[in-house]
Each structure stands twice: as C-alpha cells, then as structure tokens.
Amino acid sequence: MSQSELERTYFQDGLHGNHCYGCGAWNDKGLQIKSFWDGDESVCIYQPKPHHSAMPPDVMNGGTIAAIIDCHGVCSAIADAYRTEGREVGDGEKIWYATASLTVNYRKPTRIDGPVTARARLTEKTDKKTMFEVDFFSHDGVLTCDASVLSLRVPSEWADPTGLFKHIDSNS
Numbered sequence: 001m002s003q004s005e006l007e008r009t010y011f012q013d014g015l016h017g018n019h020c021y022g023c024g025a026w027n028d029k030g031l032q033i034k035s036f037w038d039g040d041e042s043v044c045i046y047q048p049k050p051h052h053s054a055m056p057p058d059v060m061n062g063g064t065i066a067a068i069i070d071c072h073g074v075c076s077a078i079a080d081a082y083r084t085e086g087r088e089v090g091d092g093e094k095i096w097y098a099t100a101s102l103t104v105n106y107r108k109p110t111r112i113d114g115p116v117t118a119r120a121r122l123t124e125k126t127d128k129k130t131m132f133e134v135d136f137f138s139h140d141g142v143l144t145c146d147a148s149v150l151s152l153r154v155p156s157e158w159a160d161p162t163g164l165f166k167h168i169d170s171n172s
C-alpha cells in the first residue's frame, strides 16, 4: 500500500552522519535525495535545480541523473537489508553498502522543469550483493533512463563519519 507524503519514512534520515554527495542528509551542499517504500518498489522524487542542467538549460545533466540513481539504488539495498531483519533503517547495528557497479541507459532527454522520479525494484540478492533495477521518469511521465545498481555490503567501519582510509591503511 502506498504511503501518503506525511506518513513517509525516508531511508536517508536513518543513515546518521552520512556525508554522501547524493544521499547524505548531513551534506548541506549535496543533493539530499529522499527515498521511501511504495509496496515492493522504492521511490525517489527529486526536484532538479536550474544548475543541474546539461548544455541546453531545459535538459537535466546525465551525471546528476546517475548520482540520483546510484544513491537511490544503494540506499534501497540498505533499506532492504534492514527490512529483511525486521528493523527500521538506522536502528541497532549499522548496515552499510557501497556501489560496486552502476549502469545507466539514457533513452531520452530528461526535462528539468519539474520533479523527476526514480522507481527501483529488487532483482537479485545474496548475503553480500544486492541488485536493483531502476526506471527514471521526467515529470511528464516519460521513461527517460533505465539503470541497474549493484551494491555490496561493506564493514560497518566504512560508515565512520570521520573517514574510511585510516581503517583501510591500518589493515594493510
């Protein structure tokens, strides 16, 4: 059943200290996308800003589209893992995933003058790997991109808000 806007719980609000450019609620200069469940699908609705344009000012930039799809896919993998364990996103021991692979097919130009929507569905899952297929629509309902996002579960120290490389360096 679909949630009304007021009832929605956004995955990203539970990912405390996430500074990711696309999905970090703690990155003031980032896109700060928000994702939620709509039945078995996850949805992200985002209002692009004029500076998210491609060369023509009324078309959305492909890298920004990829960032939205990437982050929506990874956050969906994280939310799915919490849901599988019967927990709200962010409750208890942290679950983190990172993007291993992102494929975006740009089928049509995406209008910038209204909210875009990414809808993702789970297509493959093992203990470590999660694949979401993502459809991306412009505000007039045109399917402008389709994509796949492969996310891999990573150790919880990857979520250290002070940085990752000190953990990697100390392991080598």
Ligand SMILES: CCCCC/C=C\C/C=C\C/C=C\C/C=C\CCCC(=O)SCCNC(=O)CCNC(=O)[C@H](O)C(C)(C)COP(=O)(O)OP(=O)(O)OC[C@H]1O[C@@H](n2cnc3c(N)ncnc32)[C@H](O)[C@@H]1OP(=O)(O)O
Residues within 6 Å of the ligand: 015, 018, 020, 022, 023, 070, 071, 074, 075, 096, 097, 098, 099, 100, 101, 128, 129, 150, 152, 153, 154, 158, 159, 164
């Ligand atoms: C480095 C920054 C990471 C940032 C994220 C960190 C923590 C999460 C924090 C917050 C999360 C909150 C929100 C989401 C955050 C960000 C969203 C945006 C996402 C990003 O912006 S994130 C930055 C870009 N991202 C990277 O910077 C990753 C660099 N990379 C690696 O760090 C490793 O590469 C890793 C960990 C991905 C895998 O390493 P690993 O050692 O765990 O994997 P392993 O080799 O064991 O493979 C196990 C199975 O996955 C298959 N497999 C592996 N890689 C594959 C590939 N590329 N394509 C197809 N299959 C692949 C194998 O074939 C095998 O498959 P099988 O099990 O069937 O044999």
